[in-house]
Structures are given as structure tokens and as C-alpha cells.
Amino acid sequence: MYTSWFALSALSFLVFVSVSAQGLTNNQVDTVKQLLAEGATHSWELGVRAQALLELSAPSFSVLTPSVPLPPPSSPGSSLNDSLADVFTIARNAVAALPPPPSNGTGQPLVLGDGSAGDPASIGIAVLIANWTGLGGENYAAAATAQVEYLFGPAVPKTEDGAISHRVSEVQLWSDSVYMVPPFLAYYGITTGNQSMLQEAYNQVKMYRSYLSDTSAGGLWRHILLGVNGTDQGHWSTGNAWAAAGMLRVLGTLKSSSFSRHFEGQIKDLGNWVAEIHSAMYPNLQDNGLFKNYADGNSTDNFDDASSSALLAATVFRLALLTGNKKFVREAERTRAALFAANGTSAAAIGVPVVTSSTPRPSSTTPSSIASAPESAATAASNAFADTPHFTVDGWLAPVVDPINYAIEGAQSPEGQAFTLMLESAWRDWSAAGSPGANVAPPSARVGLSTVLLGAVGLAVACTAMMMDSRAALFSI
Ligand SMILES: *[C@@H]1O[C@H](CO)[C@@H](O)[C@H](O)[C@H]1NC(C)=O
Ligand SMILES: *[C@@H]1O[C@H](CO)[C@@H](O)[C@H](O)[C@H]1NC(C)=O
Ligand SMILES: *[C@@H]1O[C@H](CO)[C@@H](O)[C@H](O)[C@H]1NC(C)=O
Ligand SMILES: *[C@@H]1O[C@H](CO)[C@@H](O)[C@H](O)[C@H]1NC(C)=O
Ligand SMILES: *[C@@H]1O[C@H](CO)[C@@H](O)[C@H](O)[C@H]1NC(C)=O
Ligand SMILES: *[C@@H]1O[C@H](CO)[C@@H](O)[C@H](O)[C@H]1NC(C)=O
Ligand SMILES: *[C@@H]1O[C@H](CO)[C@@H](O)[C@H](O)[C@H]1NC(C)=O
Secondary structure (H helix, E strand, O other), X not given: OHHHHHHHHHHHHHHHHHHHHHOOOHHHHHHHHHXXXXXXXXXXXXXXXXXXXXXHHOXXXXXXXXXXXXXXXXXXXXXXXXXXXXXXXXXXXXXXXXXXXXXXXXXXXXXXXXXXXXXHHHHHHHHHHHHHOOOOOOOHHHHHHHHHXXXXXXXXXXXXXXXXXXXXXXXXXXXXXXXHOHHHXXXXXXXXXXXXXXXXXXXHHHXXXXXXXXXXXXXXXXXXXXXXOOOEOOOEHHHHXXXXXXXXXXXXXXXXXXXXXXXXXXXXXXXXXXXHHXXXXXXXXXOOOOEEOEOOOOOOOOOEEHHHHHHHHHHHHXXXXXXXXXOOHHHHHHHHHHHHOOOOOOHHHOOOOOXXXXXOOOOOOOOXXXXXXXXXXXXXXXXHOOOOOOEOOOOOEOOXXXXXXXXXXXXXXXXXXXXXXXXXXXXXXXXXXXXXOOOOOOHHHOOOHHHHHHHHHHHHHHXXXXXXXXXXXXXXX
């Protein structure tokens, strides 16, 4: 029994290696992660970094991982606790900077003085996990509760029907907010055992969609509505990706909660609303695998944006895993191939045998400590990204929208680094699940030499294991 399990594992490893041959290398992932750590300073950047780290390194704490019951374990083992270390640091730094919450119940946000009402709440996921796992040093529960009170309290304006403004100064609904607020409310409902807070997360999504989804554009979401001092009615690609990704997090939270049977209709709606964005966005995907900054914008200063392209592709793999909807997997693969491939590996090659670069790349299974040991971090980074057209030699995703000015192209985007990690982990999990919806040539036709060698080793291991298994069977008679 044991050895046949082993043989099966070896075989699935073989399959996994074949499919994962095009992932980022460990060295690349480490560099992207490091630049994200250095670059994330704004409230929403800290929040999206926390979520990216959960998806990458602590999937059992990510609501996007199917079949992981919520709430998560309250005492993670030491290795899981280690992989949560950076998330804990985000929580601790945020809460340590706050005064005690006001005692009159009006609450306070997790970042004081932010012009955005929604963005600070994105850090809430880290704070809730810190509380749930008993991290010491600060009162995480009180800080999270104050954030909830603030959102529902008088300081944050709402629409007449109750949609929470994304800005403090006036009611403005931004598609971004769907990522910042409802996933936090839903997780707060989990850690406090409050079913109606899960419903409220869904309600907020539903209201935002009722305003921002543009039926005259096939369901693309507008970026900003209702502002007296300016709106952005365009179909900003990152905003569509934020909305889809935020809805998926709420979906994942409802689905994995003990209340899931009460939320079947809501879970179905959320899946449909994510799919609606995909159906509206993907016809605008360019042959190069990227969206423009405004998906359907025709102005001459519209530019290719790798950042939104990465996040939306991640939501496609996640939707396939969470709901079985695989409709745009091929398009997501096109994006991933374009962004992560070595120079010379054409995006158009996805769906047909991929021609691997003649320059061997470090295998994705090479431990980064080995790969980078003899070099300085800077050299390692420049080597790691020497051949990837959609990263600078330092390891920044490119080209990207400026994270603090949505109309123009920027040089470095911390959120783009987070989206890179999300795409990598979504695709990793999707590959591990057998690449549902992939429409590609058999693995043997699309692997490089190093993979073939690894595969041969895997096969040898599998055969040996099977032989041992039959011997074991003989002996056990
Ligand atoms: C988990 O890690 C944090 C630091 O990241 C540490 O403060 C805490 O004591 C650890 N908890 C356990 C149970 O090891
Ligand atoms: C609640 O207390 C805070 C901080 O002490 C204060 O700024 C705020 O005005 C108070 N709100 C109300 C409604 O009393
Ligand atoms: C709108 O902009 C003006 C000028 O910058 C400013 O004085 C005013 O407070 C703003 N109003 C809101 C509701 O943000
Ligand atoms: C904090 O964690 C405890 C479990 O240790 C839980 O009972 C409580 O509801 C949590 N509070 C919040 C605000 O999540
Ligand atoms: C549960 O959440 C709702 C908001 O949806 C809130 O009004 C209520 O006070 C919460 N209940 C508890 C016990 O915290
Ligand atoms: C862009 O689209 C708008 C609305 O569809 C149209 O009025 C305008 O002429 C277009 N501009 C260009 C440069 O194609
Ligand atoms: C990609 O390859 C082409 C042709 O081999 C080369 O001209 C170009 O500089 C390369 N770009 C990058 C970013 O390596």
C-alpha cells in the first residue's frame, strides 16, 4: 500500500514537473517577493502583499484554496507559523502604529489619515489572522473591530442604499474597493462567527456591481462613479481585475465557511459575476497576451499593462478551481506565457508545442539558495531576469500602470509584483490540480531537455517503487 502510494506520488510529481516547466524560477519568485516587500508602503499595497504571501506560502490560510475549512487552524505548526512571519509583521506594524480605538464605538481605520476609506481595510486580513493565531504584542482583535466600526460608522459616507464609499471626503465608488473591503468583512464574519457579516460582504459586492458594471459595454466595470470632484467612467483594466479578484475572495470565504449551505445562491452569483467580467474583458486581450490599461480604450495614450493582465489571469485559474468554470483558461495561459516566458518563447506558442529557449533556464525545482549562493543578490536578480521581456533586469514587472496615477504608465508597481506572485501561485495550484481546461499538446511534446531528464528520473523512481510494491505484496502473503 505504502509503496504504491509512493509510486503514484512519483508519477504525479512527473506530471507536475512536466506542466510546471514554465513557472517562474525560485530565484525569480524570491526577487519579485523582495521587491514587493521593499516597495509596498501604501495601505492597499500592504493589504495586497499580505494576500499574495498567503496564496504563495501559506495556502491553508488563503480563502482561494478550495476545500480548506474556515476558520483556519488557530495554532499553525511551526513551519506554517514561519511562512506566516511576513504577514504577522504587516499586522504588527499596522496595529502598533495606532492609538487605542476610541471608546465611543465610532471606530478607526487600520491606517490613520488615509484619504481612502476602503484601502486600510485591506490590511485587515493580516490583522485577523494575527488575532486568530494568538500572535502576541498587540490587541489585534480590537484593531480589526475598530476598522469594521469605522466602515459602518458616521465618518465614512455611503450611498443611499448603503454602499460604503471608497473615499472619506465624499461618496465615490471605485472598483478597487471590491478587493479592499468585502473580503475583509467576510473574513471578519469567519473569525467572529457572525453569519450576517458574511451576508454584508456579499451585499457590498452586489451594490458595487449594480453601480459599476456597464451593461452598455458587455459588463465591463467602470472605474470610479459618483464623485463630485471627478469620476473615471473608463473601463480600467486593473479595476476590473480588482473587482473579479475581490469577488473571488468573498466567494472562497463563503464556500469554505461552516455557513456555506446558507449561501448557495450568493456563491453562485459571485461566480457568475466574476465570469461576467472575464467574458467582457477577454475579447479585449491583445495577441501579445496583455490588456491595455483601459481594456477597450481607444485613446492614443492607452498603453499595455502587464499588471492588470497578471491579476486577471490569476482570477481565471482560481475561478476554474473554485467553480469549475474553465472558459478563459486558454487566454489566461496566453497571458502567463507572455509574462513569464523567457525571451524567444512566443505567447502564440501556447496551445501548440512550446519551443523552449535555446539558452537553458534554471529549473524551477532548483532551490534558490543553491541557485543564488555564489552571487550577490543584485547579480542573481539581473541574471534571473536577463532574458524575460516583461520584467526589468532588476525584476520589476513591466510595462505597468503607475500605482498612484491610474492614467499613466509607471516604472515600478508594488501591486504588480503582488499580482505576479498571485498569478504564479494560482497557476501552480491549477497545475497541481491537473490543469483543468488546458487545451495543450501532450506533455511529452512540450517539455525541454532538463524536464525530460527529470521526468526520466521520476519514471525510474516510479518503476522502482512499483517493483518494491510487488515485492512487498509477495512478502505480505
Ligand atoms: C509564530 O511566529 C511569530 C513571529 O513571526 C512569533 O512571534 C510567534 O511566537 C510564533 N508562534 C509560535 C506558536 O511559534
Ligand atoms: C468618538 O471618539 C473619537 C476619538 O476620541 C472622536 O474623534 C469622535 O469625534 C467621537 N465621535 C463621536 C460621535 O462622539
Ligand atoms: C472638491 O475639490 C475642492 C477643490 O479641490 C475641495 O475644496 C472640496 O473639498 C472637494 N470636495 C470634496 C467633497 O471632496
Ligand atoms: C480573535 O480570535 C479569537 C480566537 O482566538 C476569536 O474568538 C475572536 O472572535 C477573534 N476576534 C476577531 C475580531 O476576529
Ligand atoms: C454581526 O454583524 C452584523 C453586521 O452584518 C452586526 O450588525 C452585528 O452587530 C454583528 N453581531 C455581533 C454579535 O457582532
Ligand atoms: C474612440 O471611441 C469613441 C467612442 O466610441 C469615438 O467617439 C472616438 O471617435 C474614438 N476615437 C478614436 C481615436 O478612434
Ligand atoms: C529579446 O530577444 C531579441 C532578439 O533575440 C533581442 O533583440 C531583445 O533585446 C531581447 N529582449 C530582452 C528583454 O532580452
